[in-house]
C-alpha cells in the first residue's frame with residue numbers, strides 16, 4: 742500500500758510501500774517523529790482515507806474497493822477511533838456524544854450502554870455536560886467512551902494521551918487497556934510516549950513514510966489468517 746498526494750506540479754509521497762498485518766486481539770503501538778506518516782497510516786487502516794495504490798483489508802472487507810458510504814458502514818460496525826483532537830460534537834452533551842455512534846449503528850440500548858461507559862471512565866456525574874463545560878481530560882475520556890460504545894473489533898487511537906497531563910494520561914491509558922481486555926478489542930495506538938508504547942504487545946516505527954518493525958517477534962507475513970487488519 743502507498744499514499745501520495747498531488748500538490749500543484751509535484752507528487753508528494755506520504756507513505757512508501759507499506760505492508761502490515763494487525764492480529765486480532767493484539768495491541769500495537771505505532772511510534773515515530775512528527776510528520777513521519779503515523780496519522781496518515783492510521784486513517785488508511787481505519788478506512789477513513791484511501792491508499793493511492795495497494796490493498797487494505799479490515800476483517801474480510803476490502804476497504805480499497807469500497808466507496809465512502811460503504812466504508813462508513815464498515816467503520817460503524819467494526820471500528821472505534823479516538824482522534825488527536827477528540828472531535829466531540831459541541832452541541833451534544835457528553836452522553837449524547839457517546840451514544841452517537843451506537844445510534845448510527847442501530848444499536849438499541851445506546852443510552853444504557855452510554856451511561857455505563859461514562860461511569861467506567863469516571864464521568865457518571867457529567868452526563869449532561871457539553872464539551873465546553875468539560876476539562877481536556879474529561880473530553881478525552883468522553884471520546885474514549887464514545888470509541889468503545891459499538892464494541893468495536895478494532896480501536897485506533899491517535900496520540901490518545903498527547904493532550905493530557907501525566908496523571909490524566911495514565912488514567913486514560915489504564916482505561917484503554919482495561920476496556921481492551923474486557924471487550925477483547927484489538928488496539929492500534931499512535932503515541933510519542935515510550936511508556937505507553939512499551940505497554941503494547943508489539944511496536945512498529947514510522948520514519949519518513951516508511952515502516953520499520955521494532956519488536957523481534959514481528960514478522961511481515963502476507964495474508965495472515967489471524968489478521969484483523971492488513972495493508973499491502
Ligand SMILES: Nc1ncnc2c1ncn2[C@@H]1O[C@H](COP(=O)(O)OP(=O)(O)O)[C@@H](O)[C@H]1O
Pocket residue numbers: 746753755773774775776777778779780781782947
Ligand atoms: N492531505 C495532505 N496533503 C499534503 N501533505 C500532507 C497531507 N496529509 C499529510 N501530509 C504530510 O504528510 C506528512 C505525514 O503527515 P502525518 O501522517 O500527519 O504525520 P504524523 O502523524 O506522523 O505526524 C507530513 O509531512 C504532512 O505534512
Ligand SMILES: [Mg+2]
Pocket residue numbers: 779780781899
Ligand atoms: Mg499525527
